[in-house]
Amino acid sequence: MGTFLFDKIVFGPIKSRRLGNSLGINLLSTDIKVCNFDCVYCECGFSNKSRMAKEKFCDTGELFNQLERVLSSSDNETINAITYAGNGEPTLHPRFLTIAKKVKSLRDNYSPSSDIVLLTNGTTLNKASVQKAFESIDHILVKLDAGSDELIREINKPLSSFGIDKLVFGLMKLKTNIKIQSMFIEGTVNDVDISNTTEENVDLWLKWISLIKPDEVYIYSINRDTPILTLKAVELKKLEDIAKKVRKLGIKTIVS
Numbered sequence: 020m021g022t023f024l025f026d027k028i029v030f031g032p033i034k035s036r037r038l039g040n041s042l043g044i045n046l047l048s049t050d051i052k053v054c055n056f057d058c059v060y061c062e063c064g065f066s067n068k069s070r071m072a073k074e075k076f077c078d079t080g081e082l083f084n085q086l087e088r089v090l091s092s093s094d095n096e097t098i099n100a101i102t103y104a105g106n107g108e109p110t111l112h113p114r115f116l117t118i119a120k121k122v123k124s125l126r127d128n129y130s131p132s133s134d135i136v137l138l139t140n141g142t143t144l145n146k147a148s149v150q151k152a153f154e155s156i157d158h159i160l161v162k163l164d165a166g167s168d169e170l171i172r173e174i175n176k177p178l179s180s181f182g183i184d185k186l187v188f189g190l191m192k193l194k195t196n197i198k199i200q201s202m203f204i205e206g207t208v209n210d211v212d213i214s215n216t217t218e219e220n221v222d223l224w225l226k227w228i229s230l231i232k233p234d235e236v237y238i239y240s241i242n243r244d245t246p247i248l249t250l251k252a253v254e255l256k257k258l259e260d261i262a263k264k265v266r267k268l269g270i271k272t273i274v275s
């Protein structure tokens with residue numbers, strides 16, 4: 020299957036299953052994925068560590084110019100969300116705090132009804148500058164695809180040390196509202212079954228969800244090309260059954 024990279028800094032707006040009409044901001048390179056995870060289902064393909072070490076991030080001046088141009092254009096269609104997404108982990112940008120403040124100011128000026136949304140894998144939450152940047156973001160969607168470090172290693176393939184306990188306790192300390200987004204998949208990678216939909220794996224994941232107490236949980240499955248052919252999308256009924264378990268915890272849950 021083919022994978023793809025966003026070839027612009029500001030892209031869309033695109034219709035998002037979760038966010039409506041979403042204008043994307045890609046803070047990473049337009050040539051290569053830049054992420055400290057290497058998820059087996061990543062639509063951007065696999066990480067290339069040697070290339071990642073070189074040209075990695077967008078130019079902030081170019082970003083601000085492009086965003087201002089789009090937001091101020093008179094024939095602009097309704098934009099429900101301005102979303103940090105794109106070719107990797109947005110918070111890795113070394114000027115993420117500066118960017119977050121400026122993007123908020125542009126949103127306030129030109130498109131005050133748009134929400135600012137961050138999609139993140141949560142690995143940089145302990146950085147003070149990233150926490151400060153959260154003050155300029157309306158919705159923070161943190162990835163949590165499994166409830167054990169072993170399965171996280173199989174599915175998300177962190178490129179440096181990662182522990183769910185550190186992520187969850189970091190989230191619990193944040194003074195900001197968090198939503199969790201979880202990708203459910205079935206299948207094998209190198210003959211290892213990495214299905215996170217088994218009862219045991221869902222229960223492990225639920226324990227962390229009950230500790231985080233997020234505002235909302237988004238549950239979804241593959242609907243684009245992935246770099247691995249032995250993965251398959253989870254049927255809707257199974258996703259709904261998982262959602263029911265989360266709702267029993269009193270947490271709003273959306274299957275998309």
Ligand code: SF4
Nearest residue numbers: 054056057058061107
């Ligand atoms: S965290 Fe997102 S960008 Fe990074 S590898 Fe996973 S799916 Fe791809």
